[in-house]
Amino acid sequence: MRTRKLLGLFLTTLGSILLAASLSAAVLHYYLRIDSGVVAAIGILFVVLGVVVLNTDILKVWLSRGQAALVDGLQAA
Numbered sequence: 586m587r588t589r590k591l592l593g594l595f596l597t598t599l600g601s602i603l604l605a606a607s608l609s610a611a612v613l614h615y616y617l618r619i620d621s622g623v624v625a626a627i628g629i630l631f632v633v634l635g636v637v638v639l640n641t642d643i644l645k646v647w648l649s650r651g652q653a654a655l656v657d658g659l660q661a662a
Contacts, residue, residue, distance in 0.1 A: 589638055589639075589641075589642045590639065590642055592635075592638055593635045593636070593637075593638035593639035593642060594635065594639070595635070596631045596632070596634050596635030596638065597631070597632055597635030597636060597639070598635075599628075599631050599635075600627075600628045600629065600630070600631030600632035600633075600634075600635060601628070601632060602628075603624055603625070603627055603628030603631065604625055604628035604629065604632070606624060606628075607621045607622075607624040607625040607628060608625070610624075
């Protein structure tokens, strides 16, 4: 479970860095070997994937806690 969180944070951070690099290259008229639009698209893709991985991990933890509380409640009755 911890590796999912790290993967999600890594993808989100890398995507943010790529977006910032693309934006700064476009504003400052730097030349990148790859077009700025392609770098921005890859950055957006990484950010979206990172957020999806983090959300699925959070939902998995939340649902497992709810299931444990339900089982405890049923056993107490």
